Amino acid sequence: xxxxxxxxxxxxxxxxxxxxxxxxxxxxxxxxxxxxxxxxxxxxxxxxxxxxxxxxxxxxxxxxxxxxxxxxxxxxxxxxxxxxxxxxxxxxxxxxxxxxxxxxxxxxxxxxxxxxxxxxxxxxxxxxxxxxxxxxxxxxxxxxxxxxxxxxxxxxxxxxxxxxxxxxxxxxxxxxxxxxxxxxxxxxxxxxxxxxxxxxxxxxxxxxxxxxxxxxxxxxxxxxxxxxxxxxxxxxxxxxxxxxxxxxxxxxxxxxxxxxxxxxxxxxxxxxxxxxxxxxxxxxxxxxxxxxxxxxxxxxxxxxxxxxxxxxxxxxxxxxxxxxxxxxxxxxxxxxxxxxxxxxxxxxxxxxxxxxxxxxxxxxxxxxxxxxxxxxxxxxxxxxxxxxxxxxxxxxxxxxxxxxxxxxxxxxxxxxxxxxxxxxxxxxxxxxxxxxxxxxxxxxxxxxxxxxxxxxxxxxxxxxxxxxxxxxxxxxxxxxxxxxxxxxxxxxxxxxxxxxxxxxxxxxxxxxxxxxxxxxxxxxxxxxxxxxxxxxxxxxxxxxxxxxxxxxxxxxxxxxxxxxxxxxxxxxxxxxxxxxxxxxxxxxxxxxxxxxxxxxxxxxxxxxxxxxxxxxxxxxxxxxxxxxxxxxxxxxxxxxxxxxxxxxxxxxxxxxxxxxxxxxxxxxxxxxxxxxxxxxxxxxxxxxxxxxxxxxxxxxxxxxxxxxxxxxxxxxxxxxxxxxxxxxxxx
Amino acid sequence: xxxxxxxxxxxxxxxxxxxxxxxxxxxxxxxxxxxxxxxxxxxxxxxxxxxxxxxxxxxxxxxxxxxxxxxxxxxxxxxxxxxxxxxxxxxxxxxxxxxxxxxxxxxxxxxxxxxxxxxxxxxxxxxxxxxxxxxxxxxxxxxxxxxxxxxxxxxxxxxxxxxxxxxx
Numbered sequence: 001x002x003x004x005x006x007x008x009x010x011x012x013x014x015x016x017x018x019x020x021x022x023x024x025x026x027x028x029x030x031x032x033x034x035x036x037x038x039x040x041x042x043x044x045x046x047x048x049x050x051x052x053x054x055x056x057x058x059x060x061x062x063x064x065x066x067x068x069x070x071x072x073x074x075x076x077x078x079x080x081x082x083x084x085x086x087x088x089x090x091x092x093x094x095x096x097x098x099x100x101x102x103x104x105x106x107x108x109x110x111x112x113x114x115x116x117x118x119x120x121x122x123x124x125x126x127x128x129x130x131x132x133x134x135x136x137x138x139x140x141x142x143x144x145x146x147x148x149x150x151x152x153x154x155x156x157x158x159x160x161x162x163x164x165x166x167x168x169x170x171x172x173x174x175x176x177x178x179x180x181x182x183x184x185x186x187x188x189x190x191x192x193x194x195x196x197x198x199x200x201x202x203x204x205x206x207x208x209x210x211x212x213x214x215x216x217x218x219x220x221x222x223x224x225x226x227x228x229x230x231x232x233x234x235x236x237x238x239x240x241x242x243x244x245x246x247x248x249x250x251x252x253x254x255x256x257x258x259x260x261x262x263x264x265x266x267x268x269x270x271x272x273x274x275x276x277x278x279x280x281x282x283x284x285x286x287x288x289x290x291x292x293x294x295x296x297x298x299x300x301x302x303x304x305x306x307x308x309x310x311x312x313x314x315x316x317x318x319x320x321x322x323x324x325x326x327x328x329x330x331x332x333x334x335x336x337x338x339x340x341x342x343x344x345x346x347x348x349x350x351x352x353x354x355x356x357x358x359x360x361x362x363x364x365x366x367x368x369x370x371x372x373x374x375x376x377x378x379x380x381x382x383x384x385x386x387x388x389x390x391x392x393x394x395x396x397x398x399x400x401x402x403x404x405x406x407x408x409x410x411x412x413x414x415x416x417x418x419x420x421x422x423x424x425x426x427x428x429x430x431x432x433x434x435x436x437x438x439x440x441x442x443x444x445x446x447x448x449x450x451x452x453x454x455x456x457x458x459x460x461x462x463x464x465x466x467x468x469x470x471x472x473x474x475x476x477x478x479x480x481x482x483x484x485x486x487x488x489x490x491x492x493x494x495x496x497x498x499x500x501x502x503x504x505x506x507x508x509x510x511x512x513x514x515x516x517x518x519x520x521x522x523x524x525x526x527x528x529x530x531x532x533x534x535x536x537x538x539x540x541x542x543x544x545x546x547x548x549x550x551x552x553x554x555x556x557x558x559x560x561x562x563x564x565x566x567x568x569x570x571x572x573x574x575x576x577x578x579x580x581x582x583x584x585x586x587x588x589x590x591x592x593x594x595x596x597x598x599x600x601x602x603x604x605x606x607x608x609x610x611x612x613x614x615x616x617x618x619x620x621x622x623x624x625x626x627x628x629x630x631x632x633x634x635x636x637x638x639x640x641x642x643x644x645x646x647x648x649x650x651x652x653x654x655x656x657x658x659x660x661x662x663x664x665x666x667x668x669x670x671x672x673x674x675x676x677x678x679x680x681x682x683x684x685x686x687x688x689x690x691x692x693x694x695x696x697x698x699x700x701x702x703x704x705x706x707x708x709x710x711x712x713x714x715x716x717x718x719x720x721x722x723x724x725x726x727x728x729x730x731x
Numbered sequence: 732x733x734x735x736x737x738x739x740x741x742x743x744x745x746x747x748x749x750x751x752x753x754x755x756x757x758x759x760x761x762x763x764x765x766x767x768x769x770x771x772x773x774x775x776x777x778x779x780x781x782x783x784x785x786x787x788x789x790x791x792x793x794x795x796x797x798x799x800x801x802x803x804x805x806x807x808x809x810x811x812x813x814x815x816x817x818x819x820x821x822x823x824x825x826x827x828x829x830x831x832x833x834x835x836x837x838x839x840x841x842x843x844x845x846x847x848x849x850x851x852x853x854x855x856x857x858x859x860x861x862x863x864x865x866x867x868x869x870x871x872x873x874x875x876x877x878x879x880x881x882x883x884x885x886x887x888x889x890x891x892x893x894x895x896x897x898x899x
Contacts, residue, residue, distance in 0.1 A: 267887055268763065271879075273877050274877040278870070279865075280867060300846055311882050311886050405786060406786055406787060406878065408770070410769075411743060411757050412757070452753065453750075491838050527847040527865070527867070534788045535789060535859070537849070540841075571840060671851075672853070688868070688869065694868055698868060698869065716871055
């Protein structure tokens with residue numbers, strides 16, 4: 001055990017020493033023995049719980065300062081306490097994505113010599129939203145303050161809020177139209193934005209003059225600073241109580257314990273070996289207004305992931321074979337990839353709450369240089385990183401789940417997440433003022449199924465473990481649209497023995513404005529963005545947008561005639577077309593179009609999760625209840641699951657067990673008759689592969705992957721027994 | 732140490748454990764004796780005698796079959812050596828037309844079959860659907876899981892497997 005009281009070293013030297021010790025000993029900061037824990041385990045646990053309580057309490061207090069419904073309603077915030085070197089000791093609940101991204105931000109400032117210039121002194125406030133320094137995307141703005149005690153730097157307090165408006169080329173935070181960094185909005189690049197516990201007036205003025213809705217950003221800044229000061233003062237009081245040397249030792253032991261706990265948990269819950277999976281994402285922008293011709297307009301992304309669980313319990317994720325970065329907003333930095341890993345791990349393996357950067361240290365990400373996971377160009381846009389992050393970490397959830405199933409912890413298996421598409425807007429508000437906002441009801445999509453039950457309906461997203469769609473009335477206060485419907489979408493979960501959770505669709509009437517820009521992001525086109533598991537199907541996640549311009553809704557309302565409240569279940573003719581007159585719009589891909597005005601109707605649907613297990617094993621009784629409650633249609637019950645429903649005396653669906661058995665036997669026989677040996681299929685498909693007889697976007701996807709990855713090329717060539725490079729014209 | 736009866740584990744695996752109890756199992760410290768009870772529950776479920784070594788999917792198990800270790804369906808059908816991708820010995824249905832995709836997605840917008848197809852991997856004996864892939868046309872079939880079976884038993888469970896007598 002190396003004993004390091006508050007170090008006399010400059011902080012940059014201390015960071016380098018800490019990393020060297022980790023390299024040499026394999027333990028965080030060279031802590032090979034948890035001596036304080038061994039001396040007094042109860043005190044150890046009590047102090048860690050206290051730190052966590054400081055964080056949780058600071059976050060709850062700060063949410064009341066914020067003006068943003070994203071933070072107040074949905075909880076898009078996290079706070080944490082760090083070591084002087086920037087490693088997370090304890091964190092609150094909330095968007096835990098940012099615990100390690102903030103760590104990268106602090107370390108970046110230390111490495112850049114901030115101790116000399118601009119200086120790090122008591123009362124300073126530093127802010128950042130540059131993903132190449134340490135965050136996920138522009139709207140994730142973080143603030144940190146140093147904690148000094150007895151004149152020495154003894155830690156940091158940090159806070160992140162997701163901003164609903166970032167001042168980019170399109171309104172909102174996840175700036176969908178950004179194709180380069182220069183259109184993403186207001187950047188704050190590891191900047192000292194305050195001194196003596198106060199935000200600088202010139203920084204606030206910059207925010208006020210560069211954002212469509214500065215009240216969100218500026219009050220979030222105040223909320224974050226308040227939470228940081230609250231945590232700082234709590235830590236200082238704790239140090240007064242336990243002594244500075246004790247604090248310096250125990251804060252690091254917490255992290256080493258976190259690292260060991262993660263490794264132990266992996267050995268307890270999983271099985272060592274290699275796990276593989278993949279997913280896809282389609283991006284369709286051809287012909288849409290605003291897109292600059294910087295690259296191909298339509299993209300198909302493949303995301304293959306290989307996860308290794310080593311005999312020591314380390315989890316290694318390798319993204320070899322995925323696509324290059326592109327001129328779109330969906331690229332991700334290593335900090336963002338860390339964030340995806342961290343938030344997934346905290347949900348799936350660290351649910352007891354005492355989690356910190358130690359868990360991250362027990363994992364490794366292999367992010368091929370030049371791909372969307374690790375761009376070799378720092379000018380790329382990352383404003384909608386989640387578009388690719390969510391599918392990627394949905395695969396991670398399925399891979400982990402395979403390991404839980406193998407080990408017997410079936411209750412932890414969880415098919416995972418899909419994208420939670422987002423709608424953002426700006427223009428003239430219902431009050432006649434300039435406004436801009438991201439609508440965060442997307443924080444309550446459907447989850448993937450579990451291995452023992454159906455997924456969660458309208459109650460899950462990967463990036464915020466405390467899902468909440470917010471109250472309709474609050475959203476209506478903040479935008480010039482009123483809800484005319486918020487409905488569960490039947491069959492939106494992937495089918496399976498256990499179905500994926502269903503999602504919902506909102507239908508709005510544009511109200512009291514003549515200029516409302518609506519933009520959507522993070523929804524895949526032409527392909528599903530994630531899968532099912534163990535025989536379950538993927539959820540249908542390539543929904544289009546439907547709108548009506550200049551509708552006759554006010555006339556209908558005046559006459560008391562029925563209105564459209566959702567799009568319905570006929571994919572060929574929506575309820576909007578049935579009920580409303582006007583200019584009907586169906587749009588694939590990002591919704592980027594001319595401004596809307598009062599009387600227009602717009603719909604946006606979120607995604608459900610993938611299914612688990614063979615559909616022919618689904619419980620008929622539960623299915624009857626699903627049909628009654630609108631989670632499944634009768635058509636799906638019979639056609640997909642083979643479940644025959646009758647009606648009771650009151651007209652409610654009831655399962656006909658005998659008819660179901662007969663129907664399922666027929667379906668199984670049909671399956672066996674239709675299926676052919678995989679070897680036959682491979683032999684036939686090989687001819688198509690050899691000729692590269694695919695859509696242009698598919699061909700381009702293969703060629704791009706092959707250019708970047710010899711391993712992908714080799715695996716592809718070996719599987720099909722073809723010369724892949726020659727087939728796809730790769731030099 | 733947390734521990735549950737074999738009956739509780741059987742109900743949990745079958746999805747029939749009442750939710751309040753399931754919730755407690757999820758929240759509690761994990762039971763370190765789970766694996767062998769789990770395997771015993773599954774062994775009772777299958778109609779064959781080969782010892783299950785590792786479950787790899789809902790109805791797929793790596794088992795000891797004489798001198799070999801194979802991936803076996805719950806119905807008894809063998810997909811061959813567990814180190815090889817069992818999918819290559821399965822049957823397949825591919826949905827790559829609007830008509831066949833519509834059978835599974837009756838009410839939603841469909842993927843473009845030129846960009847994505849649905850592959851169903853089926854046991855040729857009993858017709859159980861073991862796995863579904865959603866992939867771009869031409870994408871190689873994924874080998875989902877290559878467990879370090881011997882390392883798992885030796886280093887993590889502390890019960891080394893008997894060495895295999897022959898290479899399959």
